[in-house]
Amino acid sequence: MKITAYIKVLSITFLCLAASAVFAGPFKPDSHTLFLAHFDTKITPDVAKGSSAAYGNPGITSGNKGKFGEALVLSRVPGVYSLNPVSQVQYDADGNFPRGEEGTMEFYFYLLQNPEEFDGAGSYVRVELFRNFSAKAGDSQAMYLYFARLRDRKVPGPLYFWVNNRPEGSFNCYAPTSVMQKNKWYHLAISWDKSKIYMFLDGKLTSDASRVNFPTLWPRLEIGGYLFDGLIDELRISDICRYSKDFNPEDI
Secondary structure, eight states: OHHHHHHHHHHHHHHHHHHHHTTOSSOOOOTTEEEEEOOSSOSSOSEESSOOOEESOOEEOOSSOSSSSOOEEEOSSTTSSOSSOOOEEEEEOTTTSOOSSOEEEEEEEEESSOGGGOOOSSSEEEEEEEEEEOOSTTOOOEEEEEEEEETTOSSOOOEEEEEEETTTEEEEEEEOSTTOOSSOEEEEEEEEOSSEEEEEETTEEEEEEEOOOOOOOOSEEEEEOTTOOEEEEEEEEESSOOOSSOOOGGGO
16 A cells, blocks of 8 residues: 555656646747747747748757747857857847837847957957847937946946937846856846836846837847857847746746
8 A cells, every 4th residue: 555655656757847847938929929039940939920021040059058949140250050150130029029118028048158258359249149230320319138248347237228219218137147157058038017017037026127219219129149159049129018026037
């Protein structure tokens, strides 16, 4: 009887573990999904409320090197994961990025350099993961997601999400880079409601801020950018504030 009961307990335990594991996987689209790219075989999105066009020619990994399946390669260094050294891809913003009061942008990223190894011209090093800015000359409206540090400091600065909508104002939130290292996947989420914006790293709230309206910007979203070397997987943009408190990325 004791052996039978023990086997039953083990069986239930394994079933519970299996059930908890099914949550982890690629994002699934729902009614709030505006844009979703798995990057398994192509750089174009799998779901797009707006145009599905992609501008640029970055590579895709092979051999299941993404977080789930394959991933987008954004690197200036040829031969690491792709023979094509392209650090940026662009998508149309209209219909694919929320213009209303709520929204979420999230993805997994994988660094090919440690943050303290980021380099560039000048004393200020800025490595961009995402940007959208006004095409009008002299207009300072912009939206950036970037790593930043002073060259003479060994400790890198945070990963910033910065929005400037002058003359209404600007705001930013950030995630610490001291916990980041190369050759490891991280989930990043930026979510906003009517009054605040929230930034999460691996499901942990790293900062929040009062927000102003998002500016009407250049009609293209740029993923990757100046000096970025890494992989991007499971890019999802939604028209709802999906996260305002800590969550488990394995459950999404």
